[in-house]
Amino acid sequence: MNSLDTLARLRDALVVRDYARTELKALEGDTARAARQPKALADDVRRQISRIAGLDRDVEELRAKLVSEKQKAETEKTRTEEALAALAAGQGAPQAGGKEEAALRDRLAKVTAKLAAMENGISAQSPQDLPAAVGVSGRDRTTADIMQDPALSRYTHVDSLHWPGATVPERLIMLFKESKESDSRRPIVISSIVIAVITIVMLGVTLISGALNPADGRSPIGKGELFVPVLVADADDVGTLEMTIEFDEAVLTAITATPGPIATGAVVECNTETPGKMTLRLVDVTGTSGSGAVMLLRFAVDDIVLEAAVLDVTATSASGSMTMAPIAVEFEDGSINTATLESVAPVVRF
Numbered sequence: 001m002n003s004l005d006t007l008a009r010l011r012d013a014l015v016v017r018d019y020a021r022t023e024l025k026a027l028e029g030d031t032a033r034a035a036r037q038p039k040a041l042a043d044d045v046r047r048q049i050s051r052i053a054g055l056d057r058d059v060e061e062l063r064a065k066l067v068s069e070k071q072k073a074e075t076e077k078t079r080t081e082e083a084l085a086a087l088a089a090g091q092g093a094p095q096a097g098g099k100e101e102a103a104l105r106d107r108l109a110k111v112t113a114k115l116a117a118m119e120n121g122i123s124a125q126s127p128q129d130l131p132a133a134v135g136v137s138g139r140d141r142t143t144a145d146i147m148q149d150p151a152l153s154r155y156t157h158v159d160s161l162h163w164p165g166a167t168v169p170e171r172l173i174m175l176f177k178e179s180k181e182s183d184s185r186r187p188i189v190i191s192s193i194v195i196a197v198i199t200i201v202m203l204g205v206t207l208i209s210g211a212l213n214p215a216d217g218r219s220p221i222g223k224g225e226l227f228v229p230v231l232v233a234d235a236d237d238v239g240t241l242e243m244t245i246e247f248d249e250a251v252l253t254a255i256t257a258t259p260g261p262i263a264t265g266a267v268v269e270c271n272t273e274t275p276g277k278m279t280l281r282l283v284d285v286t287g288t289s290g291s292g293a294v295m296l297l298r299f300a301v302d303d304i305v306l307e308a309a310v311l312d313v314t315a316t317s318a319s320g321s322m323t324m325a326p327i328a329v330e331f332e333d334g335s336i337n338t339a340t341l342e343s344v345a346p347v348v349r350f
Helices: 003-028 031-036 038-088 094-123 131-135 143-147 168-179 182-212
Strands: 224-246 252-259 267-271 277-301 309-320 330-332 334-337 342-344 347-349
Touching: 003 038, 003 094, 031 038, 038 094, 094 224, 224 334, 252 267, 309 330
Parallel strands: 224 347
Antiparallel strands: 224 277, 224 309, 252 277, 267 277, 309 334, 330 347, 334 342
């Protein structure tokens, strides 16, 4: 996720937090319900306060993420300014000419604008401090759109059984309290009966299936093939990307690699001759930009182990599509859980 996505998420969270605070005031001022259902109203007020506390935590986590991304952007700005200074002093490659300077100035302008947006986000206290969805393309959403976002719905609907942060015992206590309400007792009883019937049916199917198909001690459950994406963050006109990934050859076998969704015009060279090692080279003459899956790695699972098999990124380098100049990159390792075939993608940050 890049910084503009983080800013958009922060704006959405601020919108929903304002909405939740308005709903809390409405609940606290509902004198008619306070006289009719004081206990139920008190529970709803308590749940709404918990929702607001959860939103406060989300907002602070997004601010912390922006601070971290701002530090990286400041480092990138410093490197770009140093490269421009070196070019002006005649230390750059002669063949690059004006194209390299133009590319560096364009990058500097983008980083400067990004830093300004992140500074606004870090200090923002309301969605009005981040107007127009902070310039994120495709994220110009109205308040009504944000309210319908499934990722935020847990904060926008007062529901006795949907309380973020509540533990299982707390939910059971809430359910018990709800069952005392005459208008809630019948739905709860019916739901409990339905859940009990479904549980008994599923248990019966599982037992019958196990009796008819006894497990083999050599059963290869969990083995198979899977694709693991290689993700890039904030790529900008990347012409080549080279990587070496090492892994446990007794657990995994590398098969091949193909271009990812954000590099459909690229070509991927993949060398898997050495067991336990995959050497990759992506070439995109038009330049790869953005954030997302740049390559898809295909593996075969040879053995199931208790711990996740690490995809160790041992070397990474990149260069620009126009200037062919090296680009500084940072990377994170990935992993594969051979029992569940779940994976954590390696990440390359620009």
